[in-house]
Amino acid sequence: MSKRVHIPFPIALWPTDDTMPGERAADGAPYLTAYLPDGAIRGTMIVCPGGGYGRRAPHEGAPVAAWLNALGIAAFVLDYRVAPHQHPLPLTDTQRAIRHVRSNFANGGPVGILGFSAGGHLAATAGTYHDAGDPAAADPVERVSCRPDAIVLCYPVITFGEHLHAGSRTNLLGDDPSVELRDALSLETRVNTETPPAFLWHTADDASVPVENSLLFAGALSRAGVPFALHVFPHGRHGLGLAEDDPVVGAWTGLCARWLAMQGFGGAS
DSSP: OOOOOOOOEEEESSSSGGGSSSOOOTTOOSEEEEEOOSSOOOOEEEEEOOSTTTOOOGGGTHHHHHHHHHTTOEEEEEEOOOTTSOTTHHHHHHHHHHHHHHHHTOTTSOEEEEEETHHHHHHHHHHHSOOOOOTTOSSGGGGSOOOOSEEEEESOOOOSSTTOOHHHHHHHHOSSOOHHHHHHTOGGGTOOTTSOOEEEEEETTOSSSOTHHHHHHHHHHHHHTOOEEEEEESSOOTTOTTOTTOTTGGGHHHHHHHHHHHTTOSSOO
């Protein structure tokens, strides 16, 4: 018997543009693209490509979904709004994506979020800004939780303080954001006991997003007693994605697959 072929398909996050907060982007964002594995689904994961909140890198989207599918995980690549659209719209898109997937595709299984670089900042924001849903909402999607069950952060932007990625901060918050807004989106300050378990990886000599971003978040997780895994590889440029051309950094996918299995995702052991 031949294998089933699943064709990726787009999913609107809101029923109509009139029900969507803010305006739709010129490229059609926000929307999800669903990639379903062959066989049993063992969890769902929303994928947030990076791009400094100014674009979304293709190599951190569909190829990552294919890797997750091979683990038995349904993947939903999120085209969130980027500049000139600013905070809170990317977070609004992400929270809605989690609710939508949990409502319509998860079948009670775990829902996680995975992000790269600025997409990692967005995934970490979803992990630190969440709610249980509004039981009185007319829209049934809004009645469910937007808290992810696990977060995977790949060379993430975390802080808008000393070790910031300036382009991400400008694209997300504008040229001169207030100290209060910078602090609120410096996510090492947002971690608490309700933050989901996290897997992080970074390279020590990342020249674009300093490794201190992952170290700050891991330290906050440790102080809050939240389980996490942190892998820092000695060398590697920023934006490696799956890192298939780097035999050392490329080990992150196997490490992550085993960690995800411990969280109830996928078939890795």
